[in-house]
Amino acid sequence: MSKRNDNRPGYKKTKVGWIPKERGVGRLKDVCGKPVSGYSLKGGNRPAKQGEHGVLKLSCIQNGRFVPTENKFVKGNGVTKLRTPVRKGTLLVSRSNTDELVGAVCFVDRDFPYIYLSDLIWEVSGFNDSDPNFRWLTYLLCSDYYRAQIVARANGTSGSMKKITKPSFLGLSIPLPLVSEQKKIAEILSTWDTAIEQTRKLIDAKHRLKKALM
Incomplete structure (x- = not known):
């Protein structure tokens, strides 16, 4: 964590660093329910089309963003084995991946009733609709x-794949600002993300136009 607030008046030292005195510290398990996973199927070599069913790939979690098209089309009897659709307002977690990506998370901003979790992806939700703010x-x-x-x-013993357990993930200590503060922080960061994404596009x-003119 940043050290810019070390010994700053109005701040206190905690296990997650220096935070404002009025803020608390808790663990993920204090504000999140038990992670829920899905069921993995072989699936097809393409993503599900509109009205079709799909099961998520690990690549659906990209730098905090949810990419719903990163799924595998499921057909026939396989559809009956799917059990956990992607829900609005939840956090998705990669429970098994490479060192760089294990435990990667993203926020889901709407329901995807035909897209389902695999057994390698958890859904994490809160105990109520407002605590915590999952964007934050x-x-x-x-x-x-x-x-x-x-x-x-x-x-994990594999050189390429690691796993994180539910107790280890839920045992993470986190600062707990007021939900109103969480929402404001998330709004500011989301605005920056939108601006960055628009600039990238x-x-x-411009690169495509330049290439077409050459």
Whole structure:
């Protein structure tokens, strides 16, 4: 965590660093329910089309963003085995992946009734609709500090794949600002993300135009 608030008046030292005195510290398990996973199927070599069913791939979680098209089309009897559709307002977690990506998270901003979790992806939800703000929690868990904490808690004998357990993930200590503060922080960071994404699209469009004219 940043050291800019060390010994600053109005701040206190905690296990997650220096935070405002009025803020508390808790664990993920204090504000999140038990993670729920899905069922993995072989699936097809393409994503599901509209009205079809699909099961998520690990690549659906990209830098805090949910990419629903990263799924495998499921047909026939396989559809009856799907059990956990992607729901609005939840956090998705990659419970098994490489060192760099194990425990990666993203926020889901709408329902996807035909897209389902695999057994390698958890859904995490709160105990109620407002605590915590899951957009804020996504930004927190994507920070360098928490990425390092999550990777350190992962284990596995494979040289390429690591796993994190539910107790290890839910045992993470986190600061607990007021929900109103969480929402404001998430709004500011989301605005920046939108601006960055729009800039990226403009640059890509410029490159395509330049290539077409050459």
